Amino acid sequence: MSENNVNENAQTMADALNSVETVHIGDTVKGEVLAVEDKQLIVGIEGTGVEGVVPLKELSTQPIDDIRSVAKVGDEIDLVVISTIGKDKENGQYLLSKRRLEAQKVWKEIQAKFDAGETITAPVTSVVKGGLVVNAGVRGFVPASMVEDHFVEDLNQYKGQELEFKIIEIEPSDNRLILSHRAIVEASKAEARKEIFSKLQAGDIVEGKVARLTNFGAFVDLGGVDGLVHVSEIAFDHVDKPSDVLKVGQDVKVKVLAVDEDRDRISLSIKATLPQPWDNIESEAPAGAVLDGTVRRLTSFGAFVEVFPGVEGLVHISQISHEHIATPQDVLKEGQEIKVKVLSVDPDAHRLALSIKALEEAPEGAQQENNSQPRNNNRGGDRPKRNNRREERTSIPAEYQQDDSGFSLGDMLGDALKDFGKDDK
The missing domain is CATH 2.40.50.140 (Nucleic acid-binding proteins)
Structure with a gap:
């Protein structure tokens, strides 16, 4: 071989060596898939003359079940150099990753969204x-x-x-x-809250879904805003716990009682959407009817008895027993189940006069006493006794002279008023 040929070969080898790029950790390189193995790819790093390995977990940010579904021999892949494998850097291999290169792009995209x-x-x-x-x-x-x-x-x-x-x-x-x-x-609810509060008014009938149950009521989702149905507004009959009659996810119809945007509160009622208990009371509880009831409240002048859900009637103290009793508590207790007879019904005023003693036979002594009781037309001698009776009639405390149930003083005095004034005739 001539000297010129030797020099040319040497120059060619030098040029080839000079053209081989040095690989650094963190570099982005292009690799050609040389082999596909079960858990990794063998790639040739373009322009370097060295090979690298891409483990399965470094192929994608998404889970891969089959490595052959994402790469095949001859594919060119953009990769990033993670580290070297072995001490011989010239002939050694490099650990490469496609996943981390994708992640770099993802981080940039997420950063841009964060900034915006x-x-x-x-x-x-x-x-x-x-x-x-x-x-x-x-x-x-x-x-x-x-x-x-x-x-x-x-x-x-x-x-x-x-x-x-x-x-x-x-x-x-x-x-x-x-x-x-x-x-x-929170942002979604804030937007929905703003829209709902702008439209919702007291008296509206709307539909919602039971979102949460507590001991004091049920929170109903109205489409992004929760309103409260207090336990007393769930039904006309008594409800101990909302969970006894409602369940989470249940669709309900509610009436809006009040809207307070400043306090972020909406008061709702389920029972206000139900048929009113007094609507057909004349047919369900006509005068003379005998009904089952439950004693709900006891006062000094009588007992309030619930005969239908949401319907209470008054048993005046004079209608509890044929015998004299000092207070209703002497013979009755709250929650007691009893039978009552309807004396009168006033649906417009929501008044129901009831009697317990009307269902009981009067003792013989009480009948004789009632039948033998003389009428006193003498204005003189019995005046002190009549004053005592009048004093007894007016002894009901003032707060009971117009009860919140709608019963007047006359309702509470009952039979005691029937003979009032007769002695003066």
């Missing part, structure tokens, strides 16, 4: 202690306190769901992405 105040949508992949893990192209974490605007006991219900999130904190260098779904829920 935009939200992201991502699926929940798992539930861990303290919150949720989501796949936003990179791993995101949602603390339990940022899942909803109320406490959630079981977070497993969110697994597999795709939710919208607000970006709370982002730090790509630490692979830290904190997200909040609660912020989305």
